[in-house]
Amino acid sequence: MKLAYFVHDLSDPAVARRLRMLKAGGADPVVLGFCRTDAAPERLEGCPTVNLGRTYDARLGHRAKLTALTALKARRFKALIAGAEVVMARQLEMLAIADAARLLCGLKARLVYEALDIHRMMVQDTVKGLAMRGIEKALLKRSDLLVVSSPAFVDAYFKPIQGLGDDVHTPVLLVENKVLELGAAPSAALPPPPPGPPWRIGWMGAIRCRRSLDILTDLAARRPDLVEVRIHGRPAYVEFEDFDAQVAATPKVTFGGAYTAADLPRLYGDVHFCWAIDFMEEGLNSSWLLPNRLYESGRFGGIPIALEGVQTGRYLAEHGFGVRLEAPEDLEAFLAGLTPGRFAALRAELAAQPQSAFSADESDCRRLVERLKKPGEPLGSYGQASESTSGKIAA
The missing domain is CATH 3.40.50.2000 (Glycogen Phosphorylase B;)
Structure with missing residues (x-):
């Protein structure tokens, strides 16, 4: 399965870990993203990368401008992402770019939104906060799957604030931030230091x-x-x-x-x-x-x-x-x-x-990729149903 993965930071170790998981599950990713360091990797976990530009911590205005410009020029990714069955976006800024790329490049791929943090701006009743929530809600409705790393993101934010399960019916998948252990036997935990202060x-x-x-x-x-x-x-x-x-x-x-x-x-x-x-x-x-x-x-x-x-x-x-x-x-x-x-x-x-x-293995990777291929049922009884119907997997 070819997958176009839009990421907020090519230098983030968590991005590399997700790529290892996607590849182990049978996906063939191509990676497009911003980078928080001066030198962006040309390949990441063996996957080709496209550096969309340098971004900086805490400079939301700069990131918003770069996001908008990149989304407007997303047609240039057409040859690179042609044939992708899934377009996956890590964080909201990348979801806007991924959706624009899917539209401008004429893809019929499924859109997956990885929401792994909720910025404080998203819950503020300011002009910016209301605007960002409106953009996210519109994109969420266009998404085929919402991936979260904690059930509280759904219970405290997406349900009560963004109307998930009410007027937004995007299916949800819980993918916890577990240690990824593939191939060789897992490393054993070492004995702790002697008990006692300090x-x-x-x-x-x-x-x-x-x-x-x-x-x-x-x-x-x-x-x-x-x-x-x-x-x-x-x-x-x-x-x-x-x-x-x-x-x-x-x-x-x-x-x-x-x-x-x-x-x-x-x-x-x-x-x-x-x-x-x-x-x-x-x-x-x-x-x-x-x-x-x-x-x-x-x-x-x-x-x-x-x-x-x-x-x-x-x-x-x-x-x-x-x-x-x-x-x-x-x-x-x-x-x-x-x-x-x-x-x-x-x-x-x-x-x-x-x-x-605490850890995920190759079978978890395969289940993740299979779920990306088939997003599943709407929210329903998220967190209460069995694993097979709640969309809850280890990862």
Whole structure:
């Protein structure tokens, strides 16, 4: 199945992971997208790429202008995407381009919308917010499938705000951000550091929450006897006053830079806990998402720490593992009262989870691609029906 994949950032590791999944499921993707780095890859996971231009974090106006110009010129992609059965768009800006390309190039391909974050602008009753919601709703009605990474995106946003299941009848597929493990035997989780203070907390992935950095550096500075913090990933520097200086000023906090999937067992094996709390869009996207680090930590032995009352905390409660705090200020008291016995019990709860809760394999990839070919039934009893009818698969 030929698939045209329009992505918001060619340099995003999550894009590469989705491409591996699509290829393992039998799709033949061609990738078109913007890039947040100066040098865009010419190929990604063996797939040809088309660089649509340089974009920047937090510069929504620039991205909107570039999106509009690219959509107007989408006819130039005709030879490249000819014969595609599916046109798939990652995030709203790419959905506008993908739909224009499908129309201007005369494709009869199915349109798939991957909505993996809900920007705060989308829920604001401002001129921009209302306009963006109107555009998204119109495009959503034209889409054959909506892919989400968390059920809360449907329950808190698409249903009540965009009318999904009411006047919008696009089918929904839940594709969680699980660790993709193909081919060789899955890597084993490494043993944790010796139990006892200082307790090590790992913060991995997209590093974009200023309040999280403040909480962790403050505690590490005040209680070096109690906690160490290991940060790895890609910081969104525009979200911080001075990320590097703040880390450097706190001896018990280290930053290890970017990493690859092969590093996950080592990184999570080096810590006791995983910081799975986010305040970047508190009460909105941060409360609805199920982040990559939730699945990575579960797969490789880092006990996730989340807040009660948000989707990540509800996930931990439903599955019976992890640490749920009523407020981030409770972290110090929790760690101060933690015993080796209690830590062993937390590890045992995590070890009791099935591997399929955290990782996806080739059969999951095949099911995903088959669903893209046949989008399925409208929303209906999403989240309540069986796996075969709810569109819920592991990925």
